[in-house]
Amino acid sequence: MNEHENADGVRPGVPGPGDDAFTRAYEIRRPAPHDAPAVYEVVSACDTAVLGHPDMTPDDVADVLADPALDLERDAWLVLRREDGGPAGWAYALRQGEDVVEIEVCSREEEVRAWLWDTVLDRARRVTAEIAVYRQDETKRAEAAARGFTPATSFHRxxxxxxxxxxxxxxxxxxxxxxxxxxxxxxxxxxxxxxxxxxxxxxxxxxxxxxxxxxxxxxxxxxxxxxxxxxxxxxxxxxxxxxxxxxxxxxxxxxxxxxxxxxxxxxxxxxxxxxxxxxxxxxxxxxxxxxxxxxxxxxxxxxxxxxxxxxxxxxxxxxxx
The missing domain is CATH 3.40.630.30 (Gcn5-related N-acetyltransferase (GNAT))
Structure with a gap:
């Protein structure tokens, strides 16, 4: 992971928050444990679009935000719509051992996903990044492939x-x-x-x-x-x-x-x-x-x-x- 970002987690030169239209439309900040309901709203909407139902509970999301291995001040992002204050996306980069970083990108809005993808991958540079993708999620599969990811293994529930x-x-x-x-x-x-x-x-x-x-x-x-x-x-x-x-x-x-x-x-x-x-x-x-x-x-x-x-x-x- 690298340090090339400002205190708000925004990297100079990255498309999105550096763009006036994006900045006017969205606020980007670090999530905190009390943001669990907002993060759950994003995650449940993404899951429902793919699976037809949420695959995490509010408690599951709270556990992610409370994970001692996840530094919310450095390695997680929450995107809010300025229009209504509602959550539009969330992402994180979580180190797993010395050379693997688990990432997540979640949003129903394409421009938000694009910025989150760029941000987590920049944060995870110089290691191996991995992301879990539901087999049915054609959008995330395509976005991962477009960014140079390839399938490594599959887990069956x-x-x-x-x-x-x-x-x-x-x-x-x-x-x-x-x-x-x-x-x-x-x-x-x-x-x-x-x-x-x-x-x-x-x-x-x-x-x-x-x-x-x-x-x-x-x-x-x-x-x-x-x-x-x-x-x-x-x-x-x-x-x-x-x-x-x-x-x-x-x-x-x-x-x-x-x-x-x-x-x-x-x-x-x-x-x-x-x-x-x-x-x-x-x-x-x-x-x-x-x-x-x-x-x-x-x-x-x-x-x-x-x-x-x-x-x-x-x-x-x-x-x-």
């Missing part, structure tokens, strides 16, 4: 619908709730870090950062952290959350990780069934998760085999700047 779920068991395997035990929490952290080391976009985190990042989310719930041990040795973990509870009454598997040396023994299937059964007991209609189609493990086959079905595809586009 899968759903399992619940009636009654048998949690199941495996010989020699015990599954523990990890919350409340520092030892098991740290073991779950290690399993996640080692099990995901080769996954697309994975950013390693120490234990303190790992905990803090999860706890920054309003839908996080440590009681949904499970640790599976094989003959007493930590081997797999699953972390669920309430991300889809408010809008769809569904659970969400945020992470499922199995150490390489324990794969192929049914641990992933066992933890999924435990999560499904727990969601069914909570009265959830189903459980969601996301899986990388290019995963180094045959995860998609596993999820399909336990009755999950694809409901949405999200492509990740990348460009080296």
């Amino acid at each position: 899968l759903r399992a619908d619940h009636a009654e779920v048998e949690p199941g068991s495996l010989p020699g395997v015990t599954v523990h709730p990890a919350a409340g035990s520092e030892e098991r929490m740290r073991a779950a952290h290690r399993v996640h870090q080692e099990g995901f080391a080769e996954h697309f976009g994975f950013v390693p985190k120490d234990y303190a950062r790992w905990k803090a990042d999860f706890e920054a989310s309003s839908t996080h719930d440590w009681s949904q952290l499970l640790l599976a041990e094989v003959d007493g040795v930590p081997a797999a973990m699953l972390l669920g959350s309430d991300m889809f509870a408010a809008d769809e009454n569904c659970g969400y598997v945020r992470i499922l990780s199995v150490l390489p040396e324990f794969r192929g023994r049914g641990l992933g299937r066992l933890l999924l069934k435990r999560a499904f059964a727990a969601d069914a007991r909570r009265g959830r209609a189903g459980t969601y998760l996301h899986v990388d189609a290019g995963n180094t493990t045959p995860a998609l086959d596993l999820y399909l085999s336990v009755g999950m079905r694809p409901v949405l595809a999200i492509d990740v586009w990348r460009r080296a700047l």
Whole structure:
């Protein structure tokens, strides 16, 4: 990221705010946590235009604005219409590790999107920029391609619908709730870090950062952290959350990780069934998760085999700047 912008986040020479007509039509400023309703208005309008319904809740948007990794004073922008003060667009550039920056550009107005694209890409220069695009979003796909982005991988959102779920068991395997035990929490952290080391976009985190990042989310719930041990040795973990509870009454598997040396023994299937059964007991209609189609493990086959079905595809586009 670079420093070539003024205190308002506007870069000299960038089309948009430097243009009198644009300046008269729009105000550009940094968003703050109290702007969550305005940002949600923009995001829900963009989602509805593509999917027919919002894909984020107001709480989800508030979590983004509260993310400790996102510096709102440097790396986020909110565009307001001067005519009525209503929100017209929003964008951010969020560093993920040393050399990848996740960006978002959201507006229903073409000239606003154009300025936001230029701004976030300039902010993310000298690294690899990536943006998630719904498969159905032809406009954003075209805009990403026109700016030199190409598809890097795809994530599928899968759903399992619940009636009654048998949690199941495996010989020699015990599954523990990890919350409340520092030892098991740290073991779950290690399993996640080692099990995901080769996954697309994975950013390693120490234990303190790992905990803090999860706890920054309003839908996080440590009681949904499970640790599976094989003959007493930590081997797999699953972390669920309430991300889809408010809008769809569904659970969400945020992470499922199995150490390489324990794969192929049914641990992933066992933890999924435990999560499904727990969601069914909570009265959830189903459980969601996301899986990388290019995963180094045959995860998609596993999820399909336990009755999950694809409901949405999200492509990740990348460009080296």
